Amino acid sequence: MIQKYIRSDLQNFQPYSTPSLPYKVKMDSNESPFPLPEEIKQELIQWIKTDENLNRYPDTDTTQLRKELGKVWNMKKENIICGVGSDQLIDCMMKVFLEPKDKVLIPSPSFSMYALTARMNHGIPIEVPLKDNYDYGSTQIVEAYKKYQPKIVILCTPNNPTGNSLSIEEIEKIVSQISCPILIDEAYGEFAGESMIPFVEKFPHLFVIRTFSKAFGLAGIRVGYGIGSKDIIDAISITKPPFNISTLSEKIALLALKQVPTYHERIQLLQEEKKWLKNQLESMGCQVYSSKANFLLTKIEKKNIRQALMEKQILVRDFSKHPNLSHCIRITIGTRHENELLLKALREILFKKEDKS
Ligand SMILES: Cc1ncc(COP(=O)(O)O)c(C=O)c1O
Numbered sequence: 335m336i337q338k339y340i341r342s343d344l345q346n347f348q349p350y351s352t353p354s355l356p357y358k359v360k361m362d363s364n365e366s367p368f369p370l371p372e373e374i375k376q377e378l379i380q381w382i383k384t385d386e387n388l389n390r391y392p393d394t395d396t397t398q399l400r401k402e403l404g405k406v407w408n409m410k411k412e413n414i415i416c417g418v419g420s421d422q423l424i425d426c427m428m429k430v431f432l433e434p435k436d437k438v439l440i441p442s443p444s445f446s447m448y449a450l451t452a453r454m455n456h457g458i459p460i461e462v463p464l465k466d467n468y469d470y471g472s473t474q475i476v477e478a479y480k481k482y483q484p485k486i487v488i489l490c491t492p493n494n495p496t497g498n499s500l501s502i503e504e505i506e507k508i509v510s511q512i513s514c515p516i517l518i519d520e521a522y523g524e525f526a527g528e529s530m531i532p533f534v535e536k537f538p539h540l541f542v543i544r545t546f547s548k549a550f551g552l553a554g555i556r557v558g559y560g561i562g563s564k565d566i567i568d569a570i571s572i573t574k575p576p577f578n579i580s581t582l583s584e585k586i587a588l589l590a591l592k593q594v595p596t597y598h599e600r601i602q603l604l605q606e607e608k609k610w611l612k613n614q615l616e617s618m619g620c621q622v623y624s625s626k627a628n629f630l631l632t633k634i635e636k637k638n639i640r641q642a643l644m645e646k647q648i649l650v651r652d653f654s655k656h657p658n659l660s661h662c663i664r665i666t667i668g669t670r671h672e673n674e675l676l677l678k679a680l681r682e683i684l685f686k687k688e689d690k691s
Contacts, residue, residue: 343453350450355649359675361666362649364494364522364629366551366604368669371596374589381585392581399584402591403559407531412564415571416579420521420543420558421447427486427541427560428455429573431515437484441470443658445494445519452486460484463658468496468623468631472504476511487512490519492526495653495664497625499526502533509537515566518542521558522627524549524601531561538563541570548628549601550590555583604628608667614677615665618684629666631659636684639663646679 337345352363370378400411407414417423424447428438434456440448442461449459462478465471470489479487489508492499500508509516516539518530523544530542541562547553557579560570590597612622612630621633631653640652640663650666653659665676 343456347453350447355644356647357649358647359668359672360649361629361668361672361676362651362664363553364548364627364664364666365553366548366600366628367667367672368551368600370551370586371593373593373596374586377589378586386581388581390581391577392579392584394576394578396579396584399557399579399587400559402588403561406591407561409531409534409561410564413534413561413567415560415567415574416584417543417558417560417574418578419547419556420519420545420560421451422574422578423541423543423558423560423570424448424517424519425451425455426570426573427515427517428452428457430569431485432457433485436486437482439475439478439482439484439487441475441488441490441493443468443493443495443653443656444488444490445521448488448490457485464493464496464498468493468498470498470500470504472500472508475508479512479514484514486515486517488517488519490521492522492626494521494627495629495651495659495662496631497623497627497629499528499626502528502530505530506533506537509540513539515539515541515569521545521548524597525605525628526626534562534566538565541566546587546590550587550597551600552586552590555586557583557587604667607670607673610670611665611667611673611677614673615680618677618680620680629664631662631664633661634663634680634684635661639683642683643676643679646682648676648679650676 396416400414403414404411428451432455436457437460438452438457440459440461442463452459460482462475523529534540541560543560545558615622615632623631640650643650651664653662
């Protein structure tokens with residue numbers, strides 16, 4: 335009955351879904367394994383008790399958070415926009431720039447939301463395959479740009495799900511040959527330690543997005559931000575819904591920015607865990623790709639590995655059906671305890687011997 339009223343290009347559209355499954359260890363969404371730092375909890379309780387102001391609508395411009403982010407990045411608040419997760423900013427960017435059937439250049443494999451969001455906004459995603467080792471080929475991207483004349487080009491660095499990144503020099507080389515708006519997705523930027531944000535004045539067609547969902551461990555508050563020239567921020571503001579960031583979310587993000595040393599320690603710890611886990615997986619015979627992010631793309635030559643792990647209540651992301659990622663799963667780095675539980679489960683599955691320890 336209702337089906338016939340759905341837009342014809344969305345009739346068979348499969349929306350993004352992540353099933354909520356019971357778990358002991360959650361390593362499927364590249365979240366942080368750490369809880370909110372104690373200092374933030376205390377300040378939040380105090381704020382709720384004294385001046386929450388939750389009977390009012392939030393500041394539609396998220397002014398305070400943009401100002402504080404401006405101090406972090408040495409940028410003006412006019413160069414910054416906040417979104418309900420960086421997802422919303424990807425959507426706003428497509429909404430404002432795409433006319434029906436405009437093309438969006440997307441690396442492949444990469445974050446699945448790019449293609450979905452392009453389609454939802456009447457665009458056509460054009461996938462540019464990464465090289466055999468999943469490195470970006472800068473020449474291929476520039477060639478594809480010339481061939482397809484897209485309205486938007488997307489570079490995800492470090493790339494999800496492969497973990498590889500582009501150097502600043504490589505990105506500069508690419509963006510200087512492209513004139514349409516370019517989205518640089520740095521959702522995992524804090525783990526890689528490099529950013530294109532200092533280059534947004536030099537390249538006014540860049541829109542660099544970051545998020546509080548990964549290194550800041552705040553996936554639950556849904557706050558992301560984008561930085562770019564005033565022109566690109568003004569353009570993207572056209573499609574940003576009003577009051578998008580809740581007062582509560584803005585407050586928590588502000589408190590998080592006061593705890594940067596704690597987050598640095600946590601990032602360091604996860605980097606060490608990543609190195610350790612990579613070695614352990616390799617010693618079990620798995621192929622593990624180098625990663626600049628908080629996850630490892632791992633090739634395991636055994637069928638239904640994700641299902642077998644799921645039965646042990648360990649969640650990982652399965653990519654084995656992706657044409658360029660056969661036998662691959664993506665494992666988010668956890669605490670040492672979580673990583674050990676994963677390894678124990680994998681040993682049981684791969685070597686079929688019940689580990690009773
Ligand atoms: C590459 C990339 N970009 C953007 C996002 C969206 O993050 P959020 O909307 O939580 O900021 C994700 C989430 O997994 C991601 O992997």
